Amino acid sequence: MKMSMPSRPPAIRSVALAVMPGLFVFLWSTGFIGAKLGLPYAPPLTFLTLRFFLVLALLLPVALLTRAPWPRSAAEIGHYAVAGLLLHVGYLGGVYIAIGLGVEAGLSALIVSIQPLLVAALAGLLLGERVSRRAWIGLALGLAGVGLVVQGKLGAGIGDVAGIAACLVALAAITGGTIYQKRFCAGMDLRTGNLFQFLAAAVVAGLAALLFEDLEVQWTGEFVFALGWLVLVLSLGAFSLLYLLIRRGAANRVASLFFLVPPCTALIAWPLFGETLGPVELAGMALVVVGVALVNLPGGALRR
Incomplete structure (x- = not known):
């Protein structure tokens, strides 16, 4: 279960690689839906701690039963922990x-969607990737398209200053995490690497929840469904796809996929919550689709 797929026939491998970006966008978009469903019934860090420990409970037996390779050094474990945090x-x-x-959620998605521009700017400095003019045009179109999709949310008010600060922290973290994962965790086995990433995340989130929250959880049907979806589909499925995409593509191309998350989230929320x-x-x-196509389609969007 390594990150590469050498044993697959070329045709199947080509189809899998073609499907992965779209599947990732859809799965990642449902994270905002799961958060909206579950957060009324548990504090944020408590919710995340439960999610992380459940993922660990699933990953550990898988790693042991499949005899997954373990990290060879403390430094390797440290890199996994940093990326996980x-x-x-x-x-x-x-x-x-x-x-x-x-x-x-729409405003949060908009702020975080600025990530591709930051990754594109930093990838040249940290990873040796040069972004072409076509890619910059695509990134700019994507950002403009996201702004149009959530423009109604911007008119509804910014919200609490602390909440906006939390969004900016999330933006910085996903930008840094994408680059760090590409540079230091490229050969990570999905089973044991994810295990150490979620272990570090569970410990830190759990300590923060103990310090700052009351840990009260209402075990409603909606909360159980949201927690189960986020554990199985997001933490195990979407993050694994993210790591595969980071390893197989340039960091700025992978990051450009996040431009599709806000409109995809809006499409999912339409039948569920009546948002039109x-x-x-x-x-x-x-505009988002055109922008992402400019960055990801063959033709020299990225230069080395």
Whole structure:
């Protein structure tokens, strides 16, 4: 269960690689839906701690039964832990705290969607990746499209200052985590690597929950469903796809996929919560698709 898939026939491998970006966007988008369903019944860090420990309970027997390779050094474990803290505690914790403080999910998604621009700017300095003019145009179109999709949310008010600060922390964490994962965790086995990432995240989130929250959970049907979805689909499925995509593609191309998350989230929320999309929002979605295509389609969007 390594991150590469050498045993698959070329045709199957090509189809899998083509499907992975779209599947990742869909799965990642449902994280905002799961948060919206579950957060009324548990404090943000308590919710995340439960999620992380449940993931650990699933990953440990899988790693042992499949005899997954374990990290060979303390430094390797340290890299996994740092990436896990950035991607799980920093990003997810920031988003959950922001939503818990009253920041709307659409506004949170918009702030975090600025990540591709930051990754593109930093990837040249830290990873030796040079972004072409076409890629910058695509990234700019994507950002403009996201702004159109959530423009109604911006008119509803910014919300608590602390919530916006939490969104900015999440933005910094997912940006740093993407680059760090690409540079230091490229050869990570999904079973044992994820195990150490979620272990670090569970310990830190758990300590923070003990210090700052009352740990009270209402075990309603909605909360159980949201928790189960976030554990199985997001923590195990979407994050594994993220690591695969980071390893197989340039960091800025992978990051550009996050532009699709806000409009995809809006499409999912429409039948679930009755949120409608007008012509301006639909035009924004079209801009996002064009922008992501400019960055990801063959033709020299990225230069070495």
